[in-house]
Amino acid sequence: MFSNENYFLIVKVDRDTQQIILDSSLEECSIEEIRKELSQQPRFVLISYVLRHADGRLSYPMCLVFYSPEGCSPELQMMYAGSKENVVQECEVTNVSNY
Numbered sequence: 001m002f003s004n005e006n007y008f009l010i011v012k013v014d015r016d017t018q019q020i021i022l023d024s025s026l027e028e029c030s031i032e033e034i035r036k037e038l039s040q041q042p043r044f045v046l047i048s049y050v051l052r053h054a055d056g057r058l059s060y061p062m063c064l065v066f067y068s069p070e071g072c073s074p075e076l077q078m079m080y081a082g083s084k085e086n087v088v089q090e091c092e093v094t095n096v097s098n099y
Helices: 031-037 074-091
Strands: 006-013 020-027 043-049 062-067 095-098
Touching (some): 020 074
16 A cells, blocks of 8 residues: 555545545655645645664654644634544554644
8 A cells, every 4th residue: 555655645524524534645745745735724644654774674654744724714623623533543643743
């Protein structure tokens, strides 16, 4: 499933059903490409990247970023804030950053 370097899943919460839905996925892209992919609504971004250890092993840690653009409606921000723990548990991530 994951590429040799990095993989990004952009996830949204359906306003009506409160279900978590895949918005888009990207491989081997720059941060600028991810930024262009993000809408003006809140999103969760699940990131898996290659980590090369000193002993030559490779691992693919995952982290979750909560993206909430300036000027977003308080209703949407609250809906996403309430969904964050469900996304964290479902994706089994341990590193969560809020921006």
